[in-house]
Amino acid sequence: MGGLMVGLCVMVTLLVMSSIGGEAALTTNFYDDSCPQIYSIVKGEVQKAVAKEARMAASLVRLHFHDCFVNGCDGSLLLDNTTDSDGSLLFETEKDSLANINSVRGFEVIDAIKAALEDACPQTVSCADILAVASRDAAVAVGLVPKYPVFFGRRDSLTANITAADQFLPAPFFTYAELKQNFANVGLNELDLVALSGAHTIGRVKCAIIRKFSLPDTDINSGFRDFLNTTICPPGSENPTGPINNLTFVLTDLDLGTPDTFDTNYYKNLRKDEGMIPSDQTLQSTLGINQAFVADFAFNKRKFFLQFAISTIRMGNISPLEGDDGEIRLNCRKPNPTDSRIATQ
Template sequence: MGSTGAGAVVGLCLLALMAVASIGLVHATLTPNFYDRSCPQIYSIVKAEIKKAVKVEKRMAASLVRLHFHDCFVQGCDGSILLDNAPGILSEKFSLANNNSARGFPVIDTIKAALEKACPRTVSCADILAIASRDSAVEVGLTPEYQVLFGRRDGTNASRELADKFLPGPQFTYEQLKQNFSAVGLNETDLVALSGAHTIGRVRCQLVRLFGVNIPDTNAEFRANLSKACPNASVDFSVLQNLDLKTPDKFDNNYYKNLRRGEGIIPSDQTLQNTDGPINRALVKDFAQNQENFFKQFPISTIKMGNIGVITDRSKGQIRVNCRFVNPPSLIEQVLVASE
């Protein structure tokens, strides 16, 4: 990277850190250099595995960005979404918003295995989700590459009940979305910016038929074509529809352009434009016209989201050796703490 590019990254990171600091969510041990001594390989290992995964399937980038979001909205960014069913644990993977939808778990497993080999019992699964989300978005178009804050520890439980309660649904109104985001300390700017992740990825045709083909006050011709693309409300879960019909695998600002044309695929997206409010419509317009503004705000809001409910106390969390299961009592954890 040239000096100009490096300067842009530094400037973006400072803006992001100041934005997070202003709301009091940064923790002393959550820093961009947490693994610089204990596991500097984290950057090359995660980037290489993301490249391989996205090369095999472009959709995987969207899936991994979504995993970080769905983790942070339930009990905070603690890696709980990665836990399988076990005695005393009902996996969040089978909640209403995640069942037959959340994916990318094998990629996280592969990254974790590589990191365990390079830096045993050092990198938390929650931190893997954060950097995998960043690298996935960057791999398909987000620029510049922003710094990720590290130092999260993994939780020791999951909550399907809270996942059902707090993960936003495709039928949510704008008011419901605002309340949902506000409950975890995120504002309307964060809501509009983070929703922009839907510029990549797919949605099940079943959900399109249930919620997306009859959104009022939108492009009627577009809705008719969408109905033809997803002709049956009872189609199986494998039948998918692109969230952005033009560039479904490129991280760009087409999502906002689509909303302004009344071409959001699901109601919770289109409501950002359809709801009469000064903040949401102004941001949708700004991000549609200025991709660089979206690319500046998305990392800031992602970093802010990544600070929700983090566990940094060694006595309250752990570094799971397998992201799918809590460490057994017989395993004595030897955690390497990064030195600043």
């Protein structure tokens, strides 16, 4: 089994390098000398977080995705609202964008990883690279094999872009054509789209989204729609409770069968017209090569796992900051003080 996993990792590396071109500067050995502890530290913190709450695996995978689709993989999603010395707002956090507010989570896990890495390897590992390896380890913690190689060398942005987050993050009501264009905008193809959507084999979704977008969706079968309406997300479940700054939403599983296991049930559900949200079901209901990908992944776990790894690495190569661009943040939630920025370049 060990030899098989090593062989698959080598295959993933070769396939990824051929697909992203020889000009790619990210490498798998970037921290071999400067911070070899990165692997054990990230794995330990991720496993601890997932053991405490299985849903955290999906949250960490989603953080990497939502970071990379906005101005590239630069850790901008992790930044909080940031003010100038006079108290004026420099930039607004991407956490408050339409696709992220009251939705993206797992920041405390990233904070814990960053703190441990700063103790072990000060001013060395970027927050953007932490997102990449934490995403991999989170998926592996709930069933993904093999442990695919992570490419490193990203640096952190100095600012966030909520406007771009509102514009470029895919929405649950997107049609296949909209999703295809959304992925093409960042250099990803239809195979990447279908493979990366498979991350919805784990995680949760708000009943508010189910009731607003899924129940009117004619692509899911009528029996499943009735089941969602009466049993999974009945009337009233769309209403959040609690104070406005700490709302609590009714959630349901994206995969009702094995919600916390990284497997192929997501694609099997799509083939039964039981996708939880329209942007999932459209992968099956829209005529095209996407239907072949869905069928292939539904019945071939090894092929899905391999393509998920390849597509995740391709996504992680979207417009990274490298060299002298950006910085290595000391705290993932805020840019470095100006006087410390030189030290991290």
